[in-house]
Amino acid sequence: MLIVYFSPANADRVDAVSGATPRTGDVSSVEYIAQIIGGQVDADTAKIVPADPYPIVYDDTANRAKSEQDQDARPAFELDVNPEDYDVIFVGYPVWWYHLPMIMQSFFDSYDFGGKTIIPFNTHAGSRDGGTYREIAALEPDASVLDGIAVAGERASDAEKDVLTWLAGLRY
Numbered sequence: 001m002l003i004v005y006f007s008p009a010n011a012d013r014v015d016a017v018s019g020a021t022p023r024t025g026d027v028s029s030v031e032y033i034a035q036i037i038g039g040q041v042d043a044d045t046a047k048i049v050p051a052d053p054y055p056i057v058y059d060d061t062a063n064r065a066k067s068e069q070d071q072d073a074r075p076a077f078e079l080d081v082n083p084e085d086y087d088v089i090f091v092g093y094p095v096w097w098y099h100l101p102m103i104m105q106s107f108f109d110s111y112d113f114g115g116k117t118i119i120p121f122n123t124h125a126g127s128r129d130g131g132t133y134r135e136i137a138a139l140e141p142d143a144s145v146l147d148g149i150a151v152a153g154e155r156a157s158d159a160e161k162d163v164l165t166w167l168a169g170l171r172y
């Protein structure tokens, strides 16, 4: 199994992403949920790293994300594993502008997920999954896309019980 996730923030940035990303220890909310999953399931973990890092200032990231969406962009990324080597893949990301971040479209475009099980998890500020699980199922019609978990970013630090309950429901 693999846990793979995208979050624009790193440890240095979390404080600076004003309002959007409350502190959950030293990590962003998506990364925090990834860590909870990683503590429960026997999986490798890898981070989708943007080739061009997102700006520290929240409004700048918001603007860039919007223009990437408007342009149907496929931002480049680096990933130090090959998801095709795994059968079950947890995929984490924040909702951006009511959709998957475009870098997640790049991710789904880059590999063959046919026959694999994809388990989404995401953070948000009110949109819940924002329809992104359906977006993933549409992008990957030959994969089995399970019900994910949507965690409010500002409550991520309290989400462990909910995440473990969700995993138990998936028999993990």
Ligand SMILES: Cc1cc2nc3c(=O)[nH]c(=O)nc-3n(C[C@H](O)[C@H](O)[C@H](O)COP(=O)(O)O)c2cc1C
Binding pocket: 006, 007, 008, 009, 020, 021, 022, 028, 029, 030, 031, 061, 062, 063, 065, 066, 093, 094, 095, 096, 097, 098, 099, 123, 124, 125, 126, 127, 128, 130, 152, 153, 154
């Ligand atoms: C560019 C951008 C767009 C966002 N759009 C939405 C949105 O449409 N709906 C929503 O509920 N939250 C939205 N958010 C809030 C994030 O999903 C939320 O803060 C999330 O916890 C961020 O995850 P992170 O801490 O791992 O970065 C947006 C945040 C950013 C930076």
